[in-house]
Amino acid sequence: MSDHATDTATEAFVAHRNLLFTVAYEMLGSAADAEDVLQETWLRWVKVDLGQVSDQRAYLVRITTRQSLNRLRTMKRRREAYVGQWLPEPMLTAPDVAEDVELAESVSMAMMLVLETLSPTERAVFVLREAFDVGYDDIAAAVDKSPAAVRQIAHRARRHVDSRRPRQAVSPSVARAALESFRRALETGDPQGLLDVLAPEVVLVSDGGGIKQAALRPITGAEKVTRFMVGGLGKNKLPITLAPTVVNGTPALLVHLDGEIDGIMAVRVEDARISGLYYVRNPEKLHRVESETPLTLR
Known part of the structure; x- marks a missing residue:
């Protein structure tokens, strides 16, 4: 590839890098793996004859999607x-990002x-389309399917996601208010304060990866989650601080011990109460x- 072609390829890749990262992350759920996919995308992109490419953005998204699919199948195992x-x-x-409702929902923990x-194929189709x-x-x-097959896959994936997604997104200000009530109750060890802000069927999912202590299964119900949270903090003798932050486009708490x-504690808020804790x-x-x-969708 000539120096001019390399410069053109680099400019196009850099221009769309945030978009390509967001595509890979939404497909994989791992920033580290998304970065690896971008590296693989770049290595393939610089070998492409740009004179034959009519839409550089679409071509780059296609390469990223294929590399993400390959990695996703490995990650599933x-x-x-x-x-x-x-x-x-x-x-x-x-x-x-929290103010961009479409982007915030698409990358939220929930x-x-x-x-x-x-x-993997349903996820790729849903992410790219929706x-x-x-x-x-x-x-x-x-995804190496016919357009007709893709339409069917998109319809099936959309129906599947719609049956499981949060019922109604709340405004960032409502989510922040719920999280602040949760933070105050947690810092003061106030069980009733936690019960007031948690939805009756709240679900807590914790991920320690076998390295840090965490519940091996989801904990469901406000009373059980409250006992788990208050009990866990009560056992800990080291000073804990909970700092408000924004992760994946939604309010969260950064926990320092x-x-x-x-x-990181991320939340899903419905009807002004916390229905999911991650x-x-x-x-x-x-x-x-x-x-x-x-991150960007465009």
């Missing part, structure tokens, strides 16, 4: 051996867990909670 519950790798996002229940508004013909080229990062303690997943990761 790897996760079968994962110790305890698996949660997506949380990422610190800019506050304005949605990422729903996407985990899809097959989040990134990619046309059926381009999706077909990315004796001055060191211990985990506590990531696995240290291998906490590399992206202190510096912002730029």
